[in-house]
Amino acid sequence: MLQALLGPKWIEWKAQLSASLQVDDEAAGGVLGGIAQQIMGRFTAGQLDMASLQQPGGVNELLGQLDLDAVASQAGVDTPKLTQGLAQIVPDLIASASSILGGGGGLSDVLGNLDLS
Numbered sequence: 810m811l812q813a814l815l816g817p818k819w820i821e822w823k824a825q826l827s828a829s830l831q832v833d834d835e836a837a838g839g840v841l842g843g844i845a846q847q848i849m850g851r852f853t854a855g856q857l858d859m860a861s862l863q864q865p866g867g868v869n870e871l872l873g874q875l876d877l878d879a880v881a882s883q884a885g886v887d888t889p890k891l892t893q894g895l896a897q898i899v900p901d902l903i904a905s906a907s908s909i910l911g912g913g914g915g916l917s918d919v920l921g922n923l924d925l926s
Contacts, residue, residue: 818905822898829894836884843880844895845902851875859903868899 819841827837851857851874861867872892881891 818901822902825898826894829897830884830886830890832884832886840880840884840891840895841898841902843883844875844899847875847880848899848903857903862900862903868896872896872899 823834823837823841826832826840827834830837830840832840848857848871851871856874857871862871869892872895877888877891877895881888884891
């Protein structure tokens with residue numbers, strides 16, 4: 810559902826990941842979906858501080874809290890390469906999801922009903 814809401818941005822991020830990770834479109838989509846699911850899970854659990862993501866190093870700190878090894882393994886890439894590719898996409902992913910779904914309160918209300926798999 811998040812993919813449908815983000816439409817063209819999702820396609821753009823998937824293409825970026827495909828190029829940076831040197832994987833096919835399907836694998837890049839799997840990576841993007843897995844990361845989006847983890848980020849939104851953290852948000853709904855109250856473990857994602859949106860303000861901290863605006864600070865220098867905030868995105869890297871968030872990426873350090875995610876299970877990137879599992880996502881990297883599934884895509885057949887190494888974790889450092891995945892981290893580097895995601896660092897370019899995650900800030901925009903979070904900002905876009907938040908604005909489309911209505912900011913802080915709206916985001917939490919909607920995320921409880923999303924199937925991000």
